[in-house]
Amino acid sequence: MTSNTPTRALPNLPLIGTWVAALALLGVGLWLLNTSNASQVELYTAQSQDYAAYLGAQTGTTVGGLLIAVGALAIVIAAATQAVAWSIARRATQAEVAAPAGFDEDDSFDDEPVAIVVPAAEAPAAAATVAETEPAEAEPAEAEPAEAAPAKPEATDSK
Numbered sequence: 001m002t003s004n005t006p007t008r009a010l011p012n013l014p015l016i017g018t019w020v021a022a023l024a025l026l027g028v029g030l031w032l033l034n035t036s037n038a039s040q041v042e043l044y045t046a047q048s049q050d051y052a053a054y055l056g057a058q059t060g061t062t063v064g065g066l067l068i069a070v071g072a073l074a075i076v077i078a079a080a081t082q083a084v085a086w087s088i089a090r091r092a093t094q095a096e097v098a099a100p101a102g103f104d105e106d107d108s109f110d111d112e113p114v115a116i117v118v119p120a121a122e123a124p125a126a127a128a129t130v131a132e133t134e135p136a137e138a139e140p141a142e143a144e145p146a147e148a149a150p151a152k153p154e155a156t157d158s159k
Helices: 013-045 051-098 120-133
Strands: none
Touching: 013 051
């Protein structure tokens, strides 16, 4: 039996987690890219000979750019997942609305044999109709003997 009482939809926690992770990746990537670029600018303007700091700033810029790319991809995935989840929820709601309210799930009558009653006057005609509609059981075909070849005339002694 189906219940027609509306239920409150639960929040989709994995989807919320995907959005949070995507935004966190994007935010960390932007922060790392900006700080690494600022560090490179300081090294260039000071004309520093500290190559370790310079390579560290370049690495930070690269990693920041990659985090931005991964964060953008995660946003696309989260948006697509939310669209699919929304579509499924909408179709489920439409199916609940379209379902009959008094649906009877009792199917105990399915296992009962069904008898067909044919009046005696129509019995021969009904039997012929059934015989025409039902396929005949396949019986192995017996090989018919091939036509006998003409017998040779018996040899006669004409001596």
